[in-house]
Amino acid sequence: MRRITVLSGGMGGARFLKGLLHGIREGTLPGVAGDAEVTVVANTADDIWVHGLKVCPDLDTVMYTLGDGIDPERGWGRRDESWSVKDELAAYGVEPTWFGLGDRDVATHLVRTQMLDAGYPLSQVTEALCRRWLSPRFGTALRLLPMTDDRVETHVAVRDPDLSRSPSGRRVVHFQEYWIKLRAAVPAEAVVVVGLDEATPGPGVIDAITDADLVVLPPSNPVVSVGTILGVPRVREAVTATAAPVVGLSPIIGGTHVRGMAEQLLTSIGVEVSAAGVGLHYGARSAGGVLDAWLVDSQDAGDLDRLHETGLAAAAVPLLMTDDAATAAMAGAAIRLVT
């Protein structure tokens, strides 16, 4: 197989992609050509306008991670980052103060914002930014596509006991506020993705799924990352219809997420927080879902029977992305499930 398309969120997706590309380079992926081309369809629903800047956390996390500009400890933002802009904005007393706007990172947002203001769609802006980060390293073997050029924003309805502020006992906040400011520590009652139903898939997105030899759902958040990508009109249909096998890797290990807030958000949409729960939520293509196969962690081997029953190919292997080789082995195991 030569054309691999990955529907990715931020941190989990980016680490998976790094391992996948490592596996391609090292030739350790079964049946995958050495000149395989990877297309990343990235979530843009957690994008946010902050201090007049357009910030695309998932696009940037993928771009910085694969372009070797990421801070490896935090897993987001730039390596060797400084925070003068953020501190100074706080000194002016302007909100929000909780968003992690690093100085190096600001340059990316300035270039993006200025291009958007000049009328370029996000897909072309992303291509321009990737000319610095990805092209010198991967040439045409790696493309990063926003799921849509339209403005789509995930909001979360949270319980708010402060009735003076929220007479309904409920408040709707941007996903970033829920995640960063509230640390996903308040009960999430619903996820509302503003603009999703009216969005158009970004240029190349549908073709990348339709023409793929393999489609992968990496261990990204099933609700606010992969879920929103699949929610863009025509994307889910393209995944169910593609001739390529579709394989996913569970972001839930031993009943919880490794990093992030998938547990809270799965609960809010009524999905069982388990490897099987997420696999069944995506569902087998033979039963109207999007998956042919679902890879779970070794400690969730007990979930395999339930998955097999619904017509999914499934296996259990170690799923911790400790380094590129381990991640490439995960990718290899996923590919083996559908070949």
Next chain:
Amino acid sequence: MRRITVLSGGMGGARFLKGLLHGIREGTLPGVAGDAEVTVVANTADDIWVHGLKVCPDLDTVMYTLGDGIDPERGWGRRDESWSVKDELAAYGVEPTWFGLGDRDVATHLVRTQMLDAGYPLSQVTEALCRRWLSPRFGTALRLLPMTDDRVETHVAVRDPDLSRSPSGRRVVHFQEYWIKLRAAVPAEAVVVVGLDEATPGPGVIDAITDADLVVLPPSNPVVSVGTILGVPRVREAVTATAAPVVGLSPIIGGTHVRGMAEQLLTSIGVEVSAAGVGLHYGARSAGGVLDAWLVDSQDAGDLDRLHETGLAAAAVPLLMTDDAATAAMAGAAIRLVT
């Protein structure tokens, strides 16, 4: 006298203002009340949009200098500045790379740009920014007013021998490009202030001149700082008509500027580069000009006769702004000329 209005550019004007405020605080200025109020009408014609940010060099230099945020060595931008944003923009290959956009400084421009985008006029934006820098220090004793809320931009026509780029042998560049990128080292043939004729004085500007007890032209650039302020429709008329005395201090000492590019620009508009030349360029109010008095440096004492002949009060004192006390002494000498 209680109400002092100063028509200021950036560095020279800001240093003068710092000394003036020092003199008020120390009670060393003849006839000036301890609770005197200073209104600064600042040049905005060298403002520039850069990387999508609205930068107002003169407003910021005055604000940072008086608010103790300035870099004292450079005389512009923030103290303890870092340059990550600038370096990263250059790494993306976006122009201009020559503009000095410091990380701390960027926050000011982000706040300003976002407020302008939200529809606030520059005067209100400036007031908001000054709430951090000036209000805590000076209360209502100091106001900073942009000369206009309208977009006005100084451009310079420079000789360009590269005929492949400039078939006319001439090129028109933004003032900042002339000053920072070209270092004022190419012949300037004309100064064109785009938008000046259609500009409206900013809120409070005309009243600040009309109701003043003293109007001061500090040693700022006579062409691209004080010259553009006076060029805003109704401002020159207000200066010629005010009941307050108008006194200026020469930015030319011993036949050249102390810092900046006044010499080149005076030459380009056909004004003699001397203390007398600039004084006569402004002219005596009794003869249709804007000045009652003109203070020159001791080494330009030979210019006094020519100034007196045109009806100007004039004197020669040391004009180097080496520290606040020396600058306050200059201000005192200027005031003595008109009282």
